Amino acid sequence: MTAWQEHRGIILFCIIAIIVIAGALVAFKITGPMGIEERFHAATGIIGDEEEETGAGIAGFFLEGNTLSYILILIGLVVVCFFAYRQYRI
Amino acid sequence: MRSYQPMAHIHLEDGSFSLSWVIVWWIVALLLIGVALWSLRSRGTKNQKRITIAAFVAAAAFAVFQINIPLFGGVHLNLTPLIGILVGPVLGTLVILVINILSAAIGHGGWGLVGANVLINLIEVIVAYLIFRGTRSIIPDLFSRAGIATFVGLFCGNLVMLGIILVSGIQGVTQTTGQVLTGLSLIIAVNMGVAVIEALLTGLIVRYIGKIRPDLLGETKA
Numbered sequence: 001m002t003a004w005q006e007h008r009g010i011i012l013f014c015i016i017a018i019i020v021i022a023g024a025l026v027a028f029k030i031t032g033p034m035g036i037e038e039r040f041h042a043a044t045g046i047i048g049d050e051e052e053e054t055g056a057g058i059a060g061f062f063l064e065g066n067t068l069s070y071i072l073i074l075i076g077l078v079v080v081c082f083f084a085y086r087q088y089r090i
Numbered sequence: 091m092r093s094y095q096p097m098a099h100i101h102l103e104d105g106s107f108s109l110s111w112v113i114v115w116w117i118v119a120l121l122l123i124g125v126a127l128w129s130l131r132s133r134g135t136k137n138q139k140r141i142t143i144a145a146f147v148a149a150a151a152f153a154v155f156q157i158n159i160p161l162f163g164g165v166h167l168n169l170t171p172l173i174g175i176l177v178g179p180v181l182g183t184l185v186i187l188v189i190n191i192l193s194a195a196i197g198h199g200g201w202g203l204v205g206a207n208v209l210i211n212l213i214e215v216i217v218a219y220l221i222f223r224g225t226r227s228i229i230p231d232l233f234s235r236a237g238i239a240t241f242v243g244l245f246c247g248n249l250v251m252l253g254i255i256l257v258s259g260i261q262g263v264t265q266t267t268g269q270v271l272t273g274l275s276l277i278i279a280v281n282m283g284v285a286v287i288e289a290l291l292t293g294l295i296v297r298y299i300g301k302i303r304p305d306l307l308g309e310t311k312a
Contacts, residue, residue, distance in 0.1 A: 009234030013293070024283020027276040030160055039163065043273020044255070045265030046106070055298050056229035060160025062238070065196035070156055073192050076111050084145040087140040090306070 091292035100207055100251055111258035116205030119187075122212060134178075144181045144304065147173045152189050156198055161300040165284045170211045170247065171218030171240035172292045176299075176306065183208075186270035206254050213250045218243030222296075223308070232307070236296035237289040244285040246279040 005012075031039045041047070057063070063070055107115075108278040158164050173182045190204045190211065199207060221239035229235040252274050256267060267275075301306050 009207060009231040009238070009311070012229070013234040013241075015238045016238060017289065020241065020282045020286055023279045024162070027279030028283070031280070033152065033277050034163060040276055041274070042204035043265075043277055044260050044270055045263035053112070059122035060158075062104065062158050064156045064158055065193070069196040073155055073196065074149065074298075075215050077192075081145045081149050083144070084142040088142045089093070090139050090303070 092297055100199070100204070100210065101202050104202040106200070106260050107202065107206070107258045108118040108261055111302040112202040112205065115203075115209060115254065115258075119205040119208040119212075119252045123183055123187055123211070126180045129180045132186075139306075140177055144177045144185050147176055148185045150190050154259070155189060157191055158197065159284070159287075161284055161287075162280045165227060165281070167284075167288050167291065168211065168214065168244070168247075169213035169292070170173055170287070171236075171243040171288070174215035174217070174219035174243065175222045175239060175292070175296055177220050177275055178218045179212070179224075183212055185302065186211040186215060206258075210247050210254065214247035216243075217246040232300040232309070233293040233297040237293035241282075241285055241294040244288065245278075245282060248281055252278060274311075 031042070034042070092298065100101045147169065151173060154167045154169055156166070158166055170182075170186065173185050177185060188209055190199070191206050192205050193199050218239040222235055222244050225235055225238070252271070255274060256271060260270075296307065300309055
């Protein structure tokens with residue numbers, strides 16, 4: 001197997017990643033320093049809701065939707081995983 | 091209510107699409123879900139371990155789906171390509187449905203848009219699955235194969251999202267189709283930038299699983 005054949009996957013991955021990042025940066029520059037929300041509003045012509053809640057977050061990371069519901073559903077899904085694993089294993 | 095549109099997922103308020111289009115996308119989604127259920131039923135229960143994996147990826151994708159990442163103004167990961175790679179399009183369809191319903195239940199996206207979002211995510215699942223399986227002989231390396239499948243899957247999902255929005259139209263706006271197309275194309279370009287993170291993450295997860303349990307990926311040990 002030649003070096004190209006051995007590494008073509010990762011080379012292709014890197015080429016795609018570079019093109020994609022370059023495209024994203026160009027698009028971000030064209031649309032200006034606005035959030036995806038505002039960018040979407042501008043694209044579709046929707047008038048944004050001024051009274052949006054930003055939600056508590058850590059270092060810019062925050063949860064979408066209701067936090068309590070998120071936690072409860074996640075606990076439910078973990079329980080389902082536990083029983084699925086007990087029943088079927090992997 | 092927020093109206094995010096990060097990655098390939100329509101996060102519009104209910105009422106953005108006309109009722110007829112909401113119904114159309116729901117019907118198409120339900121038809122595909124019906125096909126998945128029929129396929130699952132006809133194949134029997136010989137792949138029971140996939141049910142456990144489906145539960146795991148559903149929980150992981152739901153958890154990640156709701157976390158807003160402060161990049162390019164706010165985005166989130168989907169993990170839909172990973173779902174496609176690990177459980178395939180049949181179980182993946184059901185996982186996607188569950189995630190979208192649960193997301194709408196906590197206020198992340200409108201209920202009326204669940205049908206359209208299922209279609210978008212389903213395309214990501216199917217395309218990633220096909221690319222991952224179809225390029226095995228060309229790209230033996232799991233990391234890059236999964237990463238490339240993720241890129242292509244998410245790109246196709248974005249295109250479907252674009253198509254759905256253009257076809258449906260958004261109620262109460264004055265933008266021309268050309269303006270919406272241009273604006274959404276730019277959003278897709280930004281979304282794909284974030285897809286790099288998802289591709290890296292999916293590649294690493296798949297490579298790790300390939301090392302410890304290659305049978306789960308349908309791969310034979312070297």
